[in-house]
Amino acid sequence: QSALTQPASVSGSPGQSITISCTGTSSDIGSYNFVSWYQQHPGKAPKFMIYEVSKRPSGVSNRFSGSKSGNTASLTISGLQTDDEADYYCCSYAGGSRHWLFGGGTKLTVL
Amino acid sequence: EVQLLESGGGLVQPGGSLRLSCAASGFTFRNYDMSWVRQAPGKGLEWVSAISVGGVRTYYADSVKGRFTISRDNSKNMLYLQMDSLRVEDTALYYCVKEEVNGEMATIGFDYWGQGTLGTVSS
Numbered sequence: 001q002s003a004l005t006q007p008a009s010v011s012g013s014p015g016q017s018i019t020i021s022c023t024g025t026s027s028d029i030g031s032y033n034f035v036s037w038y039q040q041h042p043g044k045a046p047k048f049m050i051y052e053v054s055k056r057p058s059g060v061s062n063r064f065s066g067s068k069s070g071n072t073a074s075l076t077i078s079g080l081q082t083d084d085e086a087d088y089y090c091c092s093y094a095g096g097s098r099h100w101l102f103g104g105g106t107k108l109t110v111l
Numbered sequence: 112e113v114q115l116l117e118s119g120g121g122l123v124q125p126g127g128s129l130r131l132s133c134a135a136s137g138f139t140f141r142n143y144d145m146s147w148v149r150q151a152p153g154k155g156l157e158w159v160s161a162i163s164v165g166g167v168r169t170y171y172a173d174s175v176k177g178r179f180t181i182s183r184d185n186s187k188n189m190l191y192l193q194m195d196s197l198r199v200e201d202t203a204l205y206y207c208v209k210e211e212v213n214g215e216m217a218t219i220g221f222d223y224w225g226q227g228t229l230g231t232v233s234s
Contacts, residue, residue, distance in 0.1 A: 057222060
């Protein structure tokens with residue numbers, strides 16, 4: 001199964017909002033609400049940011065929000081801060097043998 | 112505080128084997144499914160394998176099925192990944208990951224990650 005499709009990079013200025021898309025198929029994102037998002041700073045382990053499409057784990061800023069429409073999930077970051085500069089990965093349950101698919105990752109640059 | 116500490120990575124020739132270990136602490140290990148996720152140098156994340164709480168059910172990505180074996184020892188709070196018939200493309204940082212569940216006991220994501228152990232396959 002192929003990875004989910006994300007843009008390679010996005011950028012924004014401090015205070016602005018950006019959205020990262022994550023496109024799958026009717027067999028993964030389109031069929032399940034088990035979409036999660038992860039933030040990874042260089043040299044660090046990924047951090048759990050969003051689960052079940054739009055829910056935030058305890059301690060994650062409400063500047064991070066998620067949504068889904070059809071086969072595409074999205075992560076929106078509002079009020080961009082310099083520390084938001086990182087790689088972001090989406091992930092979806094893909095059914096079958098309980099496979100999980102990740103997106104290729106999106107590098108966010110805060111200008 | 113949840114801690115996941117991987118070990119066992121190293122350099123191995125193609126066709127060789129490595130056994131990764133993960134020591135878990137800070138949570139009731141036996142109550143959670145666990146996974147391994149890898150990241151090739153400069154590349155994205157790839158889910159590799161998962162194991163149920165009791166170790167009875169195991170799952171593998173197609174790319175490693177038949178070559179990797181996941182296991183756990185709940186008495187020792189340890190997770191393992193036996194990697195055989197290794198290929199150059201298996202070179203990656205391997206993360207030990209705790210799965211989070213919702214009220215219906217369905218996995219909703221990966222909430223804690225170790226720092227990873229690097230497995231390098233090269234001649």
